[in-house]
Amino acid sequence: MKQNNKQAHKFGMVIDLDKCTGCGSCMVACMSENNVPVKEDESDKKDSITWMRVYKLNNNKPFPETEICYLPRPCQHCSGKGDHGHSPCVSVCPATATDYDYSTGIVSQIYTRCFGCRYCMGACPYHARYFNWWDPKWPDGMESYLSPNVSPRMRGVVEKCSFCFHRYQLAKEQVYYDGEERIEDEAAYQTACTQACPAGAIVFGDLNNPDHQVTQIVKPNPHPEHDNHDVVGKSRNPKVFRLLERLGTNTKIYYMSERKWVRKLGDNYLDGEWEKADNHHGSSHG
Amino acid sequence: MFPFCFEWVWDAGHLLFFGGFWFAISILGAGMTWCILKALYETIYCDGSDNHH
Amino acid sequence: MDSALIPEGVKRCSFPKFFIGIAIVGAVVLWGVYGMLVCWLKGLNVTGMDDYYGFALWIWADLAVIALGGGAFFTGLLKYIFKVDELKNIINFVVILGFVCYASALLILAIDIGQPLRGWFIFWHANVHSMLTEVAFCLSCYFAVLTIEFIPNILENRQLDKVPFFHNLSHNMHGVMAIFAATGAFLSFFHQGSLGGVAGVLYGRPFAYREGLLVWPWTFFLFTWSAAAFGPCFSMVVLRITEAVTKKKLVKDNVIHLLAKISGWMITTYIIAKIIDTIYWATVTAPSMGLKMSFFFTGEGNGPYNYLILITEIFLCGVVPGLLLIVKSTRENPTTRLIAIILGAIGVSLNRWVMVLQVMAVPVMPFDKWALYMPTWPEIATTILPVAGGIIVISLAYRYLPVFPQEKELNEVTVE
Ligand code: SF4
Numbered sequence: 098m099k100q101n102n103k104q105a106h107k108f109g110m111v112i113d114l115d116k117c118t119g120c121g122s123c124m125v126a127c128m129s130e131n132n133v134p135v136k137e138d139e140s141d142k143k144d145s146i147t148w149m150r151v152y153k154l155n156n157n158k159p160f161p162e163t164e165i166c167y168l169p170r171p172c173q174h175c176s177g178k179g180d181h182g183h184s185p186c187v188s189v190c191p192a193t194a195t196d197y198d199y200s201t202g203i204v205s206q207i208y209t210r211c212f213g214c215r216y217c218m219g220a221c222p223y224h225a226r227y228f229n230w231w232d233p234k235w236p237d238g239m240e241s242y243l244s245p246n247v248s249p250r251m252r253g254v255v256e257k258c259s260f261c262f263h264r265y266q267l268a269k270e271q272v273y274y275d276g277e278e279r280i281e282d283e284a285a286y287q288t289a290c291t292q293a294c295p296a297g298a299i300v301f302g303d304l305n306n307p308d309h310q311v312t313q314i315v316k317p318n319p320h321p322e323h324d325n326h327d328v329v330g331k332s333r334n335p336k337v338f339r340l341l342e343r344l345g346t347n348t349k350i351y352y353m354s355e356r357k358w359v360r361k362l363g364d365n366y367l368d369g370e371w372e373k374a375d376n377h378h379g380s381s382h383g
Numbered sequence: 384m385f386p387f388c389f390e391w392v393w394d395a396g397h398l399l400f401f402g403g404f405w406f407a408i409s410i411l412g413a414g415m416t417w418c419i420l421k422a423l424y425e426t427i428y429c430d431g432s433d434n435h436h
Numbered sequence: 437m438d439s440a441l442i443p444e445g446v447k448r449c450s451f452p453k454f455f456i457g458i459a460i461v462g463a464v465v466l467w468g469v470y471g472m473l474v475c476w477l478k479g480l481n482v483t484g485m486d487d488y489y490g491f492a493l494w495i496w497a498d499l500a501v502i503a504l505g506g507g508a509f510f511t512g513l514l515k516y517i518f519k520v521d522e523l524k525n526i527i528n529f530v531v532i533l534g535f536v537c538y539a540s541a542l543l544i545l546a547i548d549i550g551q552p553l554r555g556w557f558i559f560w561h562a563n564v565h566s567m568l569t570e571v572a573f574c575l576s577c578y579f580a581v582l583t584i585e586f587i588p589n590i591l592e593n594r595q596l597d598k599v600p601f602f603h604n605l606s607h608n609m610h611g612v613m614a615i616f617a618a619t620g621a622f623l624s625f626f627h628q629g630s631l632g633g634v635a636g637v638l639y640g641r642p643f644a645y646r647e648g649l650l651v652w653p654w655t656f657f658l659f660t661w662s663a664a665a666f667g668p669c670f671s672m673v674v675l676r677i678t679e680a681v682t683k684k685k686l687v688k689d690n691v692i693h694l695l696a697k698i699s700g701w702m703i704t705t706y707i708i709a710k711i712i713d714t715i716y717w718a719t720v721t722a723p724s725m726g727l728k729m730s731f732f733f734t735g736e737g738n739g740p741y742n743y744l745i746l747i748t749e750i751f752l753c754g755v756v757p758g759l760l761l762i763v764k765s766t767r768e769n770p771t772t773r774l775i776a777i778i779l780g781a782i783g784v785s786l787n788r789w790v791m792v793l794q795v796m797a798v799p800v801m802p803f804d805k806w807a808l809y810m811p812t813w814p815e816i817a818t819t820i821l822p823v824a825g826g827i828i829v830i831s832l833a834y835r836y837l838p839v840f841p842q843e844k845e846l847n848e849v850t851v852e
């Protein structure tokens with residue numbers, strides 16, 4: 098089922114960075130929802146698993162102008178150049194262990210298929226992929242709290258955010274049970290991080306469904322950009338941006354901020370380019 | 384790898400890639416088979432005398 | 437003791453001496469095997485890699501040995517397809533060297549993957565759009581070709597050759613070797629290229645990404661070209677080492693001069709293409725992603741990745757050896773030739789390093805930091821393992837097989 102099919106979903110998110118307080122609830126919710134193991138020594142973050150990771154950004158100005166911003170980063174579920182489903186990671190996996198689902202826009206990871214070559218990790222500019230360097234372990238007694246809906250992963254394979262795919266499956270079952278055809282209700286399928294965020298900074302939904310809040314905020318442009326045909330789905334809301342948009346990864350995680358310096362940190366710009374990009378964005382749609 | 388693997392698709396990518404692969408494998412396989420059979424034949428029927436040098 | 441196995445008419449050191457040499461190298465092999473077992477049993481947490489550095493020393497070693505082993509396919513191509521007949525005097529040696537290099541690459545890959553027992557998934561569940569799939573298929577097939585090319589030489593061992601079947605088999609294989617070599621060249625073109633493609637297709641990594649032709653980024657062609665150019669350099673370096681260790685001249689100068697000349701022209705043309713590629717990348721590709729060239733070499737926290745590495749790769753280890761090997765006087769002078777071929781071998785290894793390690797080091801998100809990496813002992817031990825293994829294979833081959841057709845003529849054994 099190709100994405101342009103009317104029936105297809107295109108799940109995505111918009112995260113309001115001005116609301117995010119950096120509390121990390123989304124990270125905790127994600128870890129427990131998805132049975133992410135805990136390392137014995139979690140002090141070295143470079144090899145611990147955080148499907149959802151909150152980055153701390155700052156405007157690089159001395160006191161008293163210093164400002165900070167927290168940026169939660171799940172897998173961006175890239176649709177790839179031109180929105181064709183060739184995400185950076187999916188197109189390189191030699192064993193078809195990660196796949197682009199055209200009916201949902203979700204980038205899946207098949208743990209029992211992955212043989213741990215880590216090529217996908219090298220391909221992902223967002224560092225959204227994590228390798229199981231260790232055997233999965235939980236502190237004593239915590240095993241009984243594991244979710245039965247999510248399979249734990251073995252050592253030596255790569256894992257990443259799945260948009261809580263098991264919740265999508267449960268929602269689909271419910272819809273089928275109710276005699277409907279597809280998930281229309283926004284509340285029927287929500288990710289754990291969205292629900293856990295106390296500030297309500299994360300909005301999740303179907304970008305192909307005009308009734309969903311995420312679509313109304315993002316207002317994605319379905320056509321390729323004139324100056325870069327690889328980019329599809331750019332937001333028509335001047336306050337909304339995507340990470341590294343000009344690479345053409347076409348992520349489905351959108352970020353929103355009133356603050357210019359935050360929006361500027363979303364992508365790399367040569368001298369003078371940012372002002373042009375921002376003005377253009379502001380003037381034509383603002 | 385084989386058309387019966389479920390990720391197989393009959394598209395240009397698969398035909399070119401695996402066409403090339405099976406072609407190379409066939410050449411190697413056929414070449415080696417020929418060498419071995421000929422050597423067996425020569426060993427058995429050509430009384431072992433050195434007819435090469 | 438083992439004199440019945442040694443080729444006729446040549447002189448070899450005494451068996452105890454040989455045995456001691458092998459035992460010393462063997463100890464290094466054992467250390468490597470121990471490192472390998474540690475990696476397999478404990479998992480890759482014993483390495484210096486992390487989630488920012490998923491590709492590191494091992495992938496570099498893979499790319500490097502395959503580039504260095506490229507002498508085998510290129511010399512085979514010249515000898516069997518372009519009929520450069522002089523090269524028959526060195527072809528056995530480069531085939532053995534290629535065999536060692538490719539065996540090393542396969543072994544290292546088997547340690548590098550997180551789930552070695554699932555290694556066959558890359559064949560069974562192949563994603564034909566992945567460069568790594570292309571690498572795996574062509575690499576394994578080409579390893580089969582090298583084995584086939586090596587077998588006749590093994591069968592020419594004095595004792596084995598007495599068995600009529602082996603004698604006939606080796607003769608027949610020689611007869612059709614051109615077909616095998618052509619298949620090998622075809623496979624090599626694709627796997628050398630796709631190794632370049634591995635980095636070039638990463639459009640999320642501006643340092644690696646290159647535009648290209650059809651499905652192949654420019655690095656695809658650059659890697660094939662550079663392997664053909666620098667591979668023979670490495671073959672000549674190892675030959676020179678073998679000659680030094682055995683204190684014998686093994687291949688006539690005219691053969692070496694010819695190979696050096698071909699290599700020189702290949703290096704020079706390659707380096708011109710590489711310079712053009714670098715300029716295009718620096719002025720068009722990277723800026724289109726919002727990045728200046730200086731960012732990749734002078735960014736804050738860039739560690740060892742500065743302009744020096746680029747200059748070393750392109751000028752010192754590219755332009756210089758190219759010119760030294762083109763000019764007749766420096767090519768035929770043993771010292772300058774040695775300098776050139778060593779620089780060449782270093783240059784191509786450095787290029788592979790940059791295309792793997794620096795790619796991983798450069799941050800892409802503006803708020804991310806440079807990632808740096810230090811290998812641990814199991815990684816180093818397992819990288820040295822195939823080198824030591826290779827020394828043993830080459831020593832055994834040299835001792836028991838007629839590897840160098842010109843050896844007898846160049847070293848008349850004087851009856852004392
Ligand atoms: S964010 Fe990374 S892991 Fe997720 S789809 Fe994009 S490239 Fe793949």
Ligand code: SF4
Binds near residue numbers: 190193211
């Ligand atoms: S690590 Fe696993 S998912 Fe990633 S490219 Fe390799 S096989 Fe595919």
